[in-house]
Amino acid sequence: MIKDVKPIMDFPWWPEAGILYTIYILLYVCTAGYATFELLSSYKKGSGTLKLQLKYVILGSVVGFIGGLTNFPLWYGIKIPPVGNFLVAFYPIFFTYAIVKHRFLDIRLAVRAILVRMAAVLLIVGLSLFIYYLFNEFVEGLHSKNVSVLILIISIFSASFYKPSLSFVRKVTDRLFFQREYSHEELLKTLGKTIIETLDLDVLIGRIRDDLLKVMRMKYVLFVLITKADESYQKNIVYSFGIRKQGNYFGEKNILIEAILQKPEVLIRDELKYRSEELEGSKKAELENIVCEMDKIEAQALIPLVSSKGIEGVMVLGEKVSGEAYTLSEIQTLETLAYQAGTAIENARLYSEVKTFSQKLQKEVEKATRDLKDSNKKLLKVNERLRELDHLKDAFVPIASQELKTPLTAIKNYLWMLKEGKEFSGLDKKQKQHIDQIAESAEKLMDSVKELDKGIKEKAAETNPQSSVSQTR
Secondary structure (H helix, E strand, O other): EEEEEEEEEEEEEEEOOOOHHHHHHHHHHHHHHHHHHHHHHHHHOOOOOHHHHHHHHHHHHHHHHHHOOOOOOOOOOOOOOOOHHHHHHHHHHHHHHHHHHHOHHHHHHHHHHHHHHHHHHHHHHHHHHHHHHHHHHOOOOOHHHHHHHHHHHHHHHOOOHHHHHHHHHHHHHHHHHHOOOOOOHHHHHHHHHHHHOOOOHHHHHHHHHHHHHOOOOOOOEEEEEEEEEEEEEEEEEEEEEEEOOOHOOOOOOHHHHHHHHHHOEEEEEHHHHHHHHHOOOHHHHHHHHHHHHHHOEEEEEEEEEEEOOEEOOOOOEEEEEEOOOHHHHHHHHHHHHHHHHHHHHHHHHHHHHHHHHHHHHHEEEEEEEHHHHHHHHHHHHHHHHHHHHHHHHHHHHHHHHHHHHHHHHHHHEEEEEEHOHHHHHHHHHHHHHHHHHHHHHHHHHHHHHHHHHHHHHHHHHHHHHHHHEEEEE
């Protein structure tokens, strides 16, 4: 790679590039260029905290790469001094700023995890030394071979207590510093299981709340569910849990809710403050207004609950009990949770609507059944009354028929006697017509009575055929 070393400009010793070194420079430039291209692509696609972090990483990388490139001209005899070497120092400076200011790489979480495990190992080592001390103090006549075997046995025995020791150290640090080292994958797995298994809305929100409060240790968790009617968001249903309950803050019109509806993304209070410092005009005022509203309820994060139909609501998180900011991995976990929880809440709300409709339908069916029973009772009473009237009719008609037959028979007989007597011939024509009309009417009335008798007999035959047959015989 290095062809020779010779003095050049003010440098007594400077390497001269060989063929392989040229290939190395090409690889260096291509790798740096490709890495910068990927960072720029991610920066354009990214948003929020990730975009802020990438900005400083890209800036540090470009400045550092440019500073490093000023070393190469002298390798080829081009008399351009390496004036950009000092720029390489900006690379770790920008990275450090991104880590400290914008939670890049979650370095505090990594350091915390290492310290917890170191404390657990020291606890195990201390236990081993203590056991060895007891044996050495109270057991006499130990040979070197026996000591080696004893140390091995003690080490294996103590190692079996690593997991309990690690759990103990985690609990102690959690109580002392109000923070907890945990696996985000495990948290998402637990929440995913809860989301899949639960359809009841109140139970679902309660379990998500409990898991978040237990793991991330924030002061409060608040769910604002948005009901949609006539294509406009009109009412917010608030579920508030934790140390603080800020449910009364959210009304039908709210700046924070409107901000989420306009652009459904995770909003972190510190991140919004940093972004507002770099903007001007209306955008700056808008972000400052959102930060001010979040400060009123001591909120640190707003998580949109996104579903296939839009925004189901917003999850509001208070600041951590430990006072620390939310790490990048926690924000990414919350972003993943936003879609899972949003879909689960959508399903739970649909289930609740179906359940409510089913209960309402059941009540309507029960009411209709009661009404039908009442109607049937009334119909039975009317039917019973009609039967009574029918019985009365059956009893009345024969009597009426018999009562009509007697006078009609007498009328017909007297008319016959009148027509056959000598007096009939002495009547004038008009008088005879009146007598004929009386006779004709009496005959019609007698026919009607006979038809009535016939109907009574037919009904009696249908009701009691045996009795009808015996009467016929």
